[in-house]
Amino acid sequence: MATLGNRKNTSEIIQKYQFDFRKKFGQNFLIDNSILDKIVEAADITRQDCVLEIGPGIGTMTQRLAEEAGEVVAVEIDKNLMPILEETLAGYDNVTVLNEDILKVDIHQIVADHGGRPIKVVANLPYYITTPIIMTLFESHVPLKSVTVMVQKEVADRMQVGPGTKDYGALSLAVQYYAKPEIITRVPAACFMPRPNVDSTVIRLTRYEKPPVETQDEEWLFAVIRASFNQRRKTLANGLANAAGLGVNRQQVEGVLAEMGLSATIRGETLTLERFSELSDRLLTARAAGRF
């Protein structure tokens, strides 16, 4: 069947099924073949790969993925898209479509059901849940090689910046703990139907085999990072001492900062991942020993 990656063919299929775009599902379909080429090329897919696509929409990218990959599993929440996908993917015997919510489905089970090898995730993500999707993929330790995704431009910037900039925060640190981020291409709003209000970016996150820093307790590290950025306009010490779940008091926070040669008024956005790892390890020890 004809490629869907243009305005005419996308409109035709939308009209044929009288499909109503649902804003609440972040439905902005790609209508630009050259962007599809760039995404598929950046994802570096071979016949050996099993690809997980999140939100196939009408199947525009799914068709391309199916042509390159050994297998594609596409998880789509909107049941109204199921008959459309049945038609647009009819020519491919290596695609499985699951009518599920990606935040609820058991991704470990999907991987196990499809050969158990580390997957490559490729998606034009629904923007309203970009961060939870990325965090779920990494924090659940699903075996994966890379995540190549279209996201809102500002979110891509946040994923790849270093300390000392306004965009740097918990998302930057989490992504950079698990993966190497690389911007692939900027994508103007005109490449989608309907046109979104924001510009987009394709970013590739290549999973590290081993995180770049060692930490005593990964969950604790991320609890510390989140608390440090909770009160963006306030100091890191305030964020940590006020975080109910952490169970560290102000003296402990200030004591550890002093041990590290850091000022009590330092802000989270100035610390590297290495320093956060050191801070969280020291806080863990101070809390366990009831120090300061």
Ligand code: SAM
């Ligand atoms: N891949 C298509 C494309 O590039 O044209 C569609 C991309 S569109 C930005 C996002 C897609 O994700 C929509 O099809 C939407 O219905 C789907 N989606 C939204 N929330 C979802 C969720 N929680 N789980 C699975 N799919 C979801």
